[in-house]
Amino acid sequence: MRLKGKHAIVTGAAAGLGEAIARRFAAEGAMVTCLDLNMDGAVAVAEALPNARAGRVDVGSEEDILAAIEAATETFGTPDIVVNSAGIGLQRAALKTTAGDFEKIYRINVIGSFLFCREVAKRQIEAGLHGSLINVASVAGLRGSAGRVAYGASKAAAINMTQVMANELGAHRIRVNAIAPGPVETDMVRKMHDAKARETWVRSMPTGEYGLPQDIADTALYLASDESRNVYGQVIAVDGGFASSGLIFDVD
Ligand SMILES: NC(=O)c1ccc[n+]([C@@H]2O[C@H](COP(=O)([O-])OP(=O)(O)OC[C@H]3O[C@@H](n4cnc5c(N)ncnc54)[C@H](O)[C@@H]3O)[C@@H](O)[C@H]2O)c1
Numbered sequence: 383m384r385l386k387g388k389h390a391i392v393t394g395a396a397a398g399l400g401e402a403i404a405r406r407f408a409a410e411g412a413m414v415t416c417l418d419l420n421m422d423g424a425v426a427v428a429e430a431l432p433n434a435r436a437g438r439v440d441v442g443s444e445e446d447i448l449a450a451i452e453a454a455t456e457t458f459g460t461p462d463i464v465v466n467s468a469g470i471g472l473q474r475a476a477l478k479t480t481a482g483d484f485e486k487i488y489r490i491n492v493i494g495s496f497l498f499c500r501e502v503a504k505r506q507i508e509a510g511l512h513g514s515l516i517n518v519a520s521v522a523g524l525r526g527s528a529g530r531v532a533y534g535a536s537k538a539a540a541i542n543m544t545q546v547m548a549n550e551l552g553a554h555r556i557r558v559n560a561i562a563p564g565p566v567e568t569d570m571v572r573k574m575h576d577a578k579a580r581e582t583w584v585r586s587m588p589t590g591e592y593g594l595p596q597d598i599a600d601t602a603l604y605l606a607s608d609e610s611r612n613v614y615g616q617v618i619a620v621d622g623g624f625a626s627s628g629l630i631f632d633v634d
Pocket of ligand 1: 418423567569
């Protein structure tokens, strides 16, 4: 039980990576606050866990975020862990991308995650907790992939936000780290990856296959647990080798 007695907030917990993370944390003894815009989905996940509560939050709303953290704290105490997994994707050519696309995706993928980090860190400092804040970024924030001008820029911003927060909060022993998943079969990917994108992804990874939600949940568990006690401001790519690879071909 690597998270026994810890309170973890997981955003985007109704589906995909957030759901897998919430389940993994609960299996390791955490009390889990499952937050999502999709309240029915969050309730379904929370009800299947031993010690969890669901809440509705739009991570694009500061008011919602403050209220959700307050309610979570009343139920399970100051959060030890936050995982910002709620996010939206966009596959659109740069020349067709609008200012509105950028503003919407930044609001949810960057500012929402930042506000959770800021507000929970304040409470952790007050409570003297050595917390762990985890942002789910993307390999799209590490490389300039076609169609990802707004999404990739939002994830690159989330990565730098992680590094700055880790720098400023390190003295309080609050760790802020990011995970950069490669492609994992979830609702988001089913919407964003057409046949051409899938074929290109598969060719761009030495493993030649999409990852599993469990891969991301295992990494989140490492970053949430004391095993990563001296890890600050890191971005862990969990991507079948995508971000570290150049040419991929069979060598004789
Ligand atoms: N699946 C992948 O291959 C992949 C790869 C790289 C990064 N990511 C990132 O991982 C995170 C999770 O992605 P996923 O694949 O699980 O997506 P998903 O669409 O399956 O799940 C995302 C969840 O976030 C919730 N959500 C969306 N907007 C919200 C909002 N404004 N407020 C609250 N909740 C909101 C949705 O309701 C949903 O339950 C995202 O940040 C995504 O960018 C995913």
